[in-house]
Amino acid sequence: MMKSRYPLACFLLATTAFEPAFAQAAPDAGGESALGEAIVVTARKREESLQETPISITAFSGRGLEARGIQTTEGIAQITPNLTLQNNPAFSGASNSATIYIRGVGQQDFVPTVEPGVGVYVDGVYVARSIGSILDLVDFERIEVLRGPQGTLFGRNTIGGAISVTTKAPGQEFEASGSATYGTDDLFVVKGSLNLPLGPRAALRASVGWFNQDGYVTRTFDGKKLGDSDRLAGRVALRLEPADGWTADLAFDGTTARENGPAISLIGINYGRTIDPATPPFADISNIIANVMSGGGMVPCATAAAPINLAVAGCYDNRYVLGPDTNAGTAPAFSRSDVWGLSLTNSFELSDSLDLKSITAYRHLSGTFARDGDGSPAVIAQFYDRLKQKQFSQEIQLLGKNFDERLNWILGAYGLPAMIGPVA
16 A cells, blocks of 8 residues: 655745636636736647637646645646646555656656657657656746646647646846745755846756655664655756847756665555465465465465464465554665756747747666565565666747738657656
8 A cells, every 4th residue: 555645834934825717717808817917828839828828728837836835747637627646656666757648648657668658748848658757846937737638738748638747947137035834744845045136148047945854654674754845846947038039948857765665564465365386465375385385285375254363474364454654564665866967958939920949869777776565574576677768859830920920830859769768
């Protein structure tokens, strides 16, 4: 069983309240939020009012998500219709593995040979793997959830929809902000951001966030707390305007995690009704081996009728069902990952009706994950995964307006020659 929690937190620095914006039922025809701000989205690869976008879309501002206490993209599922977005560490062993479904379409398998059904994008850059797709919300401008197939503009792996994340761009005003949050299980979330003008044509923006919390399932073997959080995320962005009509955005982002593995507890054992050496349940396999080693023959040392047999030490039985907060596992359990990316976006205003954009990006993922799925000293469901993935992508967009903006069009080309490293 994989447990979850919703911590009670105390915000040391609070932000303004917000209301989500829905394209189907926006606050008014002018496309403004309850705070009087214009709702601008880029669901069609150009900035436009939410009210003018003929797509089923939900958009949230970064400060609005902060006001709701949402620290990762996993939390937006609580306030978005038709969206299921869960961290799935019990299945993969990784603490940042996203399982995303929109309108029932998605994919839960974390292996790199399986493509997701909902695409995740950060500043237009595709995040190709489910591991690393749970994003810590540090200095984000907005998040857009696009429901329904988005293959025309976003390409492959968006049959269910797309989640587009836009970070805050460097600006020409000095800004500095920070916040600290404390909550249950020694939850600490510390965030800070700095925007620094470097002249009339340059600006730098840096942000960092530390997310730490104790685990809540204790292993009796070594006292390790499963389900903890220990992540450090950061981003540095540089904006240059080399000439009129030309904007270059260079950005680096990274996240490192060193955690104890998923919070798994054993709540019961399903014993088979018959003994079939070809395909018996995991419990029967272990118990047959244990019984043979103890001289008991080919009869399970524990059954549904007699779920505990203390006479045989190796039995996989209810002696290891210790409650929702305790785990009897002895195999390695940890989640270690490093995810980082580098992107360069060049935007050219060729004329009043023609724009050109180039997005060049590189992303790197490496991680090792281990979990003891049976929750006992028996060797039944123990897993170890090592994953390394590199991707380089290049996208070109040509956007135009004609006939007094009665015709808006876009031409594009995209390449993603992904390279998958060793997987075990």
